[in-house]
Every structure is written in structure tokens, then in C-alpha cells.
Amino acid sequence: MKIAIFGFGAVGRGVAKVLMDRERMSRVLGDYSVVAVADSRGSMVSDSVDLRKALEFKEKTGRLPEGMSVEEIIENVDFDVALELTPTNIETGEPGLTHIKKCLEKGAHVVTSNKGPLVVAYRELERLARKKGVRLMFEATVGGAMPVIKLIRRNLAGNRIESIKGILNGTCNYILSRMEREKLSYRQILAEAKELGIAEANESYDVEGIDSAAKLVILANAVMGMDVKFEDVEVNGITEITPEAFEIALEKGYTIRLIAEVSESELKVGPRLVSLNNPLCVHGTLNAMLIQTDLAGEVFVIGRGAGSVETASAVISDLADIRACSDDL
Amino acid sequence: MAIVTLVVELKDKPGQLAKVIEPVSKHRGNILSIIHQREKKTDRVPVEISIEIDEKNVQKLVESIRAQGVVVKSYNEVRLTATTSVMLIGHIIHTDLANTIDAVDRTGFAEVVEMHISMPCLDKPSTAMVTISATGEEELKKAIGSLKNICKKKGIAVIEPLEVE
Numbered sequence: 001m002k003i004a005i006f007g008f009g010a011v012g013r014g015v016a017k018v019l020m021d022r023e024r025m026s027r028v029l030g031d032y033s034v035v036a037v038a039d040s041r042g043s044m045v046s047d048s049v050d051l052r053k054a055l056e057f058k059e060k061t062g063r064l065p066e067g068m069s070v071e072e073i074i075e076n077v078d079f080d081v082a083l084e085l086t087p088t089n090i091e092t093g094e095p096g097l098t099h100i101k102k103c104l105e106k107g108a109h110v111v112t113s114n115k116g117p118l119v120v121a122y123r124e125l126e127r128l129a130r131k132k133g134v135r136l137m138f139e140a141t142v143g144g145a146m147p148v149i150k151l152i153r154r155n156l157a158g159n160r161i162e163s164i165k166g167i168l169n170g171t172c173n174y175i176l177s178r179m180e181r182e183k184l185s186y187r188q189i190l191a192e193a194k195e196l197g198i199a200e201a202n203e204s205y206d207v208e209g210i211d212s213a214a215k216l217v218i219l220a221n222a223v224m225g226m227d228v229k230f231e232d233v234e235v236n237g238i239t240e241i242t243p244e245a246f247e248i249a250l251e252k253g254y255t256i257r258l259i260a261e262v263s264e265s266e267l268k269v270g271p272r273l274v275s276l277n278n279p280l281c282v283h284g285t286l287n288a289m290l291i292q293t294d295l296a297g298e299v300f301v302i303g304r305g306a307g308s309v310e311t312a313s314a315v316i317s318d319l320a321d322i323r324a325c326s327d328d329l
Numbered sequence: 330m331a332i333v334t335l336v337v338e339l340k341d342k343p344g345q346l347a348k349v350i351e352p353v354s355k356h357r358g359n360i361l362s363i364i365h366q367r368e369k370k371t372d373r374v375p376v377e378i379s380i381e382i383d384e385k386n387v388q389k390l391v392e393s394i395r396a397q398g399v400v401v402k403s404y405n406e407v408r409l410t411a412t413t414s415v416m417l418i419g420h421i422i423h424t425d426l427a428n429t430i431d432a433v434d435r436t437g438f439a440e441v442v443e444m445h446i447s448m449p450c451l452d453k454p455s456t457a458m459v460t461i462s463a464t465g466e467e468e469l470k471k472a473i474g475s476l477k478n479i480c481k482k483k484g485i486a487v488i489e490p491l492e493v494e
Contacts, residue, residue, distance in 0.1 A: 165491065240418050240486045244447040244456045251445065252414045252458060259491055273416060273490040280491065 001032040001329045002078060003319070004108075006070045006099055007085035008039035008058055011113045011140070014308030015083060015315050016051045028320040030329065036073045040086070040095075043067035045077055070095070074102045080329055081322060083315060084112040090214045090230060093120035104128045104136065109326075111318040113140035113311055115214045119230050122221040135325070137318035138222070142215045143168060143287045145310035146303030150321065152223040152291065159293035161224050163263035168215040170285035170305040171199045171206040172238050172258040176271075177283040180246045180255050186239060198285060208237035209258060209269040216260040216269060228267060236270035249273055255281055263292075331384045331406050332361065332438065332464060335391070338373040338400040348397040349378060356390045358382035361437035375402065379437045409440065409462035411469040415476060417457045419485035421446065430459075432479040439463035439472030 003019075005012055019025055019034060026032065033048040042064035044054050057065055068076065070086075082103040086096045097117040103110050104125065112118070117125060118138055129136040139149045143166070152161060167173050171193065178189045190207070193199035205211050213233040220226040238258050249256055254273040257280060261268055274281050279300045282288045287305030292298055304310040323329045339345040346363070353360060361379040369375050382390060387406050394401055421429070430441045443460035461476070463469035473489060480487045 236486070240454070241488075242418055242447075242449070242454060242456045244449060245416060245418060245488070248445055248447055248456055248458045249414075249416060252460070254414065254490070256416075256488060257491075261491075271486075271488045273414060273488055275490075275492065278491060 001029055001319075001323060002035045002080045003032060003083060004036040004038075004073060004077065004079040004081070005034060005083045005085065006038050006073075007083075007087070007114070008037060008054070008064055009085070009087065010308040011311045011315070012037070012039070012083070012085040013055060013058065014310075014312035015085065016055055018309065018312045018316055020051050025316070028316070029323055035079050036068075036077050037064060038068070038070045038073055039064045041066075043069070043073060045073060070099055071102065074099065074106060079108055081109040081111060081319060083319075084110055084114050084117070085315070086114055088114050088116040088214070090116050090119045090210065093117040097121060100125055100136070101128065104132050104134055107132050107134055109135045109137070109322050111137045111140075111315055111322070113138075113315060115141045115211075115218060118218050118222070119214045122218065123227060135322050137322060138218065139318050140311045140314035142218055143289060143301070143303065144170075144305040144307065145313045146287050146289065146301050146305060147314075147317070148219070148289060148301065149222060150317065151299075151301065156291070156293055156296055156299065159295045162292040162294060163261065163266070164219055164224070164289060164291050165259055165261045165280065166289035167257055167280060167282060167287050168212045168260045168289075168305065169206050169209075169258060170287055171203070172209075172212070173282065173287070174198050174285045175207070176238060176241070176255075176257055179241065179243060181283075183243050183246065185243050186241055207239055209235045212258060212260045212269045216262055216267065219260075220262045220267060224262060226262075232267055234268035234270070236268075238271050241271060250276075253277075257281065330381055330409070330440070330442075331387065332409065332440075333358075333380050333382055333387055333390075333404060333406045335378045335380065335394070335404040336366075336402045337376050337378065337394065338402055339376055341370065341372075341374050345399075346376070348399050349376070349394055352390055352393040352397065353378075353380055353382075355393065356382060356386040358386070358390060361435075373400070381440065409442070409464060411464070411466045412442070412460060412462045413469060413473075413490050414458050414460045415473055415490065416488035417459060417480060417485050418488065419454050419480070419483070421455045421457050421485060422448065424483040424485065429476070429479055429483065429485070432475045433461055433472045436463075436468070436472050436475060438465075438468040
């Protein structure tokens with residue numbers, strides 16, 4: 001299996017680190033080699049890229065050495081699977097959207113952690129992959145390491161998914177669960193979360209519910225057979241929540257969590273009162289998801305929703321799945 | 330409190346409705362809606378009246394309406410069976426709290442039964458936990474919908490429960 005890695009940020013580097021454990025990985029991926037690694041400013045291309053060197057170069061200089069662009073690699077280098085791990089842009093989907101289209105067009109499978117292209121053009125990409133007889137996998141886009149997409153499509157196959165309610169953003173959950181326990185203000189906890197690297201310098205994408213809404217769109221389209229856009233989601237964030245809110249909620253046995261919900265009648269992200277004995281009442285940066293199905297009843301998943309190696313876990317599981325389903329890899 | 334829907338038959342002439350309204354007022358009932366079912370008119374007009382009243386007074390109310398010579402065709406006492414709590418955050422007091430609550434009470438099938446407000450300081454947003462009871466789960470959802478609408482206009486954030494219990 002020849003692998004090309006596009007995007008060498010936290011997820012790309014996490015994947016590279018995991019792929020360096022050749023003995024363990026070859027058990028699920030068979031014979032494999034990374035034939036290209038590229039970021040927005042450079043790349044390394046060879047029959048077998050030395051991932052250690054790529055990681056070292058990136059660490060020292062903040063970029064990969066000058067080389068072919070991603071689009072040049074797609075055009076000129078032979079690979080079976082592209083890992084599209086560039087940053088998310090939910091408005092245009094770019095640059096990931098172009099990368100994915102070109103890879104599928106050329107007949108390569110794609111594994112992505114990038115929500116943007118799927119939010120913008122899920123149906124189009126799905127059709128293109130089917131037409132070209134290749135796979136488009138995106139386990140890493142929703143819930144990080146938590147098995148979600150393949151869990152529903154594969155393990156819950158034959159079920160009708162009635163609703164999904166989930167905590168899909170670890171940053172918000174961290175802030176809310178600390179507000180709950182320490183009665184501090186949103187601003188105080190946010191400032192601390194930034195210092196700890198749990199919240200981004202520009203936090204709006206997380207705290208305004210945008211990230212959760214993007215993941216919800218992917219779920220609705222990919223596992224519930226819907227055809228919805230980002231604009232269809234009713235989105236509210238956590239910025240207005242007062243410290244008193246938790247005390248008052250507690251008197252009625254509730255806490256507050258940012259919940260993404262999809263069902264036939266609902267498509268929304270917002271803070272919700274969650275009963276303390278509801279399994280979704282998780283703490284810290286965890287993600288969790290309650291899937292309501294007609295045959296299996298309720299299925300609950302909990303896990304790490306972000307992190308470099310955690311997200312890599314989801315990428316690797318997609319790669320293993322592609323290999324297991326292809327005779328020629 | 331209970332919500333009672335009465336169907337009475339009134340003669341189609343002035344002064345008839347007062348025969349119903351006076352006993353309601355006497356028994357401290359609160360009229361939520363009055364619908365004249367003119368399409369079902371025979372020699373009398375059926376009128377459907379929804380009243381919010383203490384459960385203890387329902388029987389007495391029906392008796393005193395009958396004592397006025399009005400035919401009470403049917404009455405059903407609907408207890409508020411579904412209850413949930415909703416949180417409001419924002420300038421709750423200064424945006425006419427009574428009017429906000431009324432969005433629920435006006436529905437006729439739901440009412441605010443409890444409220445807890447925390448106002449840490451002037452000019453800062455308040456936080457309130459509002460407990461709503463309704464005649465059923467669907468009604469409860471509708472009542473929350475009405476509350477959300479009015480709060481949206483007033484710039485008050487509404488935190489809904491994950492499950493209506």
C-alpha cells in the first residue's frame with residue numbers, strides 16, 4: 001500500500017509517528033510505504049519517505065523542505081491512498097476539497113480528518129468515490145478517536161438511526177465541566193484553557209458551537225441519510241453561560257453541556273440541561289455520543305475527541321479498513 | 330392547579346356567558362380561552378371554555394354553573410402531567426418577566442409552576458430556572474417553543490433540557 005500524507009500539522013505528525021511503528025502497523029496494513037509527505041509549504045517525495053527525518057525537519061523549521069506541491073504530487077506520484085489531513089475550512093472546504101476531488105478522480109482512496117470538504121460537498125464526494133470505485137473514509141472527522149462512523153455503518157448495520165445526541169467538542173466540555181465544579185466564570189476558565197493549550201488562541205470556532213455543528217452535518221449526511229448543509233443547523237454556543245447557571249441547574253438535578261443533536265425533527269447544537277445521571281454527563285475534554293436505534297436500542301460511546309495520536313488512531317483504522325476491503329492492497 | 334375544559338350550551342342571546350363567567354370568578358378560576366362553536370349551533374351554541382383552577386374547586390364550579398340553568402354538556406379536568414425545567418440567561422427582569430412567563434401560561438395547556446432566579450449584580454445577566462408543567466409531552470414541547478420565541482425577541486438565551494421527562 002502506497003500512502004501519501006497531505007497536511008503535516010498535529011494530526012499528520014501523529015499519523016507519521018504511528019506509521020513509524022512498522023512492526024505493529026504492518027499487521028493491519030500489510031506492506032506499506034509512505035511515498036509523499038506534504039504541508040502547505042513543502043514536501044518530501046520518494047519510494048519510502050523517511051518519516052523520522054520529515055518529523056525532525058518539521059520540528060526544527062516549522063515546515064517541510066521545499067518540494068512539489070500537493071497538487072503536483074497528486075498529478076505525478078503514484079499512490080493508493082491519500083491521507084488528507086490539512087486544516088478545516090468549513091466555508092470553502094479548501095484546500096482539502098480540491099485535494100480529495102483530484103485524488104478520487106485519479107482513482108486513489110482517501111482517508112481524511114478534514115471536516116471542511118465533507119461539510120461543503122459530502123454528496124458530491126461520495127458520488128465521485130462510488131463512480132471511481134474507491135473509498136472515502138472520514139472516521140477522524142467526528143469524535144476523534146471515538147469510533148462513530150464505522151460503528152454505525154458497520155456494527156449497527158441494518159438499524160435505523162433515530163437520533164444522535166453527542167458531545168462533540170472537548171474544549172467546550174472542558175470549560176463547562178470546570179465551570180460546574182469550580183463555580184468560576186466562563187472567561188476565567190477560557191483563559192486557563194488557552195494557557196493549557198486546550199483552547200485555541202481564537203476560540204470562537206469551538207465555543208460558538210461551529211465545530212460541533214460541522215461534525216453534526218457530517219453525521220446527518222453520512223449515517224442518517226440526510227442531505228443537510230451547515231446553514232441548516234440551529235447553532236448556539238456556550239459564551240453566555242453564567243457561573244450561577246450550574247448551581248441553579250444542580251438544584252433540579254441537572255448540569256449543562258454543549259449537545260449536538262440530530263433526528264428527523266431536530267438539527268441543532270446548543271447548551272442543554274443534562275440530567276446528572278445521563279451518560280452524556282461526562283467531564284473534561286472527553287467526547288461522548290448516545291445513538292438511538294430501532295433494533296439495538298441505545299448505544300453509548302465515550303472517548304477522546306481530539307489529540308494528535310488519538311486522531312491518528314481513527315485515521316489508521318480507516319486505512320486498515322480500506323486494506324481489508326481491497327484485494328489488491 | 331388543574332386545567333379544566335368545559336363545554337356548556339348557551340342560548341344565543343345576550344347575557345348568557347356571564348352565567349358561566351361569574352361562577353368561575355367566584356371559585357377563583359382563571360379563564361384561559363373561550364371558543365364559541367358556532368358551527369355546531371342548534372337552538373343553543375356550544376361554548377368551550379378552558380379554565381385554570383384549583384382541583385378542589387372543580388366540582389363546586391360545575392355545580393354552580395348548572396345552578397344558573399346552564400347545561401354543562403361535558404367537562405374534563407386535565408391534570409398537568411408533563412413537567413420539565415428550562416433555563417433562561419440574560420436580562421430577564423428588565424425585559425418584562427411577567428410577559429415572558431405569560432408566553433407559556435397563555436397557551437392554555439401549560440403553565441410556569443416554579444421559578445428560581447439568581448441576580449448576582451445589577452446590569453449583569455440573570456439566570457433563571459423555570460419549571461413548566463403541561464397537559465402532555467407534546468404540549469410541553471409546544472410551550473417551550475413559545476417560550477423560546479419570546480426569549481429570542483428579548484435576547485434571552487434559553488437552555489433546553491436534553492430530555493423532556
